[in-house]
Amino acid sequence: MKTIFEKDKSLHSKPLYKGDIGFCERKSPLNLPDMSELEVMRHFKELSDRNFCIEKGFYPLGSCTMKYNPRVNEQVSRFDGFINLHPLQDDTDCQGALEIMYDLSRMLKIITGMHTVTLQPCAGAHGEFCAMGVVKKYFLHNGENDRKKVIIPDNAHGTNPMSAKMNGFECIEVKSDERGGVDIEELENIINEHGCTIAAIMMTNPNTLGLYDENILKISDMLHKNGSLLYYDGANLNAVMGHTNPALMGFDIVHLNLHKTFSTPHGAGGPGAGPVGVVEKLKDFLPVPQIEFDGEKYFRNYDKPLSIGKVSAFYGNFSVLVRAYTYILMLSKNLKDVSSDAVLCANYIKEKLKKHYKLPYDKPCMHEFVLSGDLQKEKGVNTLEIAKRLMDSNCHPPTVYFPLIVHEAMMIEPTESESKEVLDSFIDTMIEIAREVEQDASKFKQYPLNTPVLRADETLAARHLNIKYEFND
Numbered sequence: 500m501k502t503i504f505e506k507d508k509s510l511h512s513k514p515l516y517k518g519d520i521g522f523c524e525r526k527s528p529l530n531l532p533d534m535s536e537l538e539v540m541r542h543f544k545e546l547s548d549r550n551f552c553i554e555k556g557f558y559p560l561g562s563c564t565m566k567y568n569p570r571v572n573e574q575v576s577r578f579d580g581f582i583n584l585h586p587l588q589d590d591t592d593c594q595g596a597l598e599i600m601y602d603l604s605r606m607l608k609i610i611t612g613m614h615t616v617t618l619q620p621c622a623g624a625h626g627e628f629c630a631m632g633v634v635k636k637y638f639l640h641n642g643e644n645d646r647k648k649v650i651i652p653d654n655a656h657g658t659n660p661m662s663a664k665m666n667g668f669e670c671i672e673v674k675s676d677e678r679g680g681v682d683i684e685e686l687e688n689i690i691n692e693h694g695c696t697i698a699a700i701m702m703t704n705p706n707t708l709g710l711y712d713e714n715i716l717k718i719s720d721m722l723h724k725n726g727s728l729l730y731y732d733g734a735n736l737n738a739v740m741g742h743t744n745p746a747l748m749g750f751d752i753v754h755l756n757l758h759k760t761f762s763t764p765h766g767a768g769g770p771g772a773g774p775v776g777v778v779e780k781l782k783d784f785l786p787v788p789q790i791e792f793d794g795e796k797y798f799r800n801y802d803k804p805l806s807i808g809k810v811s812a813f814y815g816n817f818s819v820l821v822r823a824y825t826y827i828l829m830l831s832k833n834l835k836d837v838s839s840d841a842v843l844c845a846n847y848i849k850e851k852l853k854k855h856y857k858l859p860y861d862k863p864c865m866h867e868f869v870l871s872g873d874l875q876k877e878k879g880v881n882t883l884e885i886a887k888r889l890m891d892s893n894c895h896p897p898t899v900y901f902p903l904i905v906h907e908a909m910m911i912e913p914t915e916s917e918s919k920e921v922l923d924s925f926i927d928t929m930i931e932i933a934r935e936v937e938q939d940a941s942k943f944k945q946y947p948l949n950t951p952v953l954r955a956d957e958t959l960a961a962r963h964l965n966i967k968y969e970f971n972d
């Protein structure tokens with residue numbers, strides 16, 4: 500596509516002086532529909548009404564922690580003092596903002612058990628990328644240039660291998676055993692075979708099956724004896740907050756998803772924050788600047804010669820940090836109850852549904868669990884069709900077809916924010932759906948019937964991707 504400058508090269512030579520914006524003026528009008536402001540507002544309101552959100556109904560999208568986002572978070576993040584700050588203001592002009600970042604890091608250190616935390620990464624995946632950069636730099640600095648391999652369990656989130664790969668690591672998959680944890684025997688074989696070329700293992704605990712790895716201490720021992728590091732994907736922190744922490748499990752480096760565990764609206768990919776915490780021996784490799792306190796004032800410290808550098812503009816996604824800070828302050832000691840309640844809700848639903856759907860790992864789960872739609876598939880209804888049917892009951896479908904190791908997977912995460920009535924109503928709907936499958940599987944080809952957009956043609960959408968809208972003149 501041509502830019503306006505390419506269309507008219509002579510524009511470049513025109514001098515730019517105060518008051519003259521001719522330099523960047525268009526030569527032809529933008530091809531936009533001719534509408535009044537009111538019409539535009541109605542258009543966007545209509546679009547927003549079509550969206551499903553946590554304020555509209557139950558949103559058990561496993562692994563995403565779609566909990567309620569308290570409005571006080573939003574109010575605080577919009578205080579004048581925060582939204583009118585400029586990131587280039589002098590340290591002395593923004594002591595309050597720096598104090599919040601310093602304090603939030605301190606809280607996250609307590610929650611994770613880590614020594615130092617950076618708030619800079621802007622998403623979970625971004626935190627992973629930053630953390631694996633730290634791992635790489637640590638080994639290079641120690642002269643262990645051969646540590647180029649990273650072990651990743653077969654139920655890991657796809658961002659894990661991607662983050663390792665983008666830092667130049669090679670990934671080795673380790674299988675899960677029949678109890679849903681890392682297969683210890685296979686891990687042992689991998690360590691024996693690859694020895695000192697293994698930089699780290701990346702684990703989510705509880706994992707994406709919602710199961711806490713019973714062998715975690717053994718695993719950390721095996722890896723540490725091999726001189727390797729343990730990386731904790733903190734997307735599932737909502738299950739364990741205040742009860743245990745990644746340091747106690749033996750991890751060396753951690754990312755958190757503040758938008759998940761600490762409540763920021765994050766549907767459709769943003770906004771987010773993915774702080775990274777590390778044990779003491781890794782602290783010098785974190786991004787600059789670090790927010791520090793010299794006993795009198797807070798300041799941004801760039802003097803970190805071993806740092807991997809910067810991973811985002813300025814200091815991260817400040818408004819998400821303020822939301823997380825507010826959330827943690829508001830709950831303080833009760834953070835532990837968040838996890839207890841999230842785990843209780845997940846187990847309640849699991850126990851009620853296991854008579855109606857296949858439950859591949861039938862044991863107590865953490866904050867989420869994975870069902871298989873295999874029984875329904877035998878009758879001719881697959882998991883995608885169950886998901887579409889659920890949408891007719893004002894419920895966002897669970898995560899489907901993930902993790903990959905469960906056939907027809909449905910990953911259900913209720914979170915702590917729902918009432919028993921909502922959980923019961925979801926359970927009833929799921930049982931009703933199982934009954935409908937028994938009665939007439941053919942009906943499932945038509946759902947959803949009550950949503951703003953009806954059944955999409957998935958094949959057409961995948962084969963003829965068209966994401967550009969052309970305005971009619």
Ligand SMILES: *Cc1c(COP(=O)(O)O)cnc(C)c1O
Binds near residue numbers: 563622625734773
């Ligand atoms: C959500 C998630 C991620 C990625 O986090 P983003 O904030 O979406 O980038 C990584 N791992 C797991 C297990 C997740 O659930």
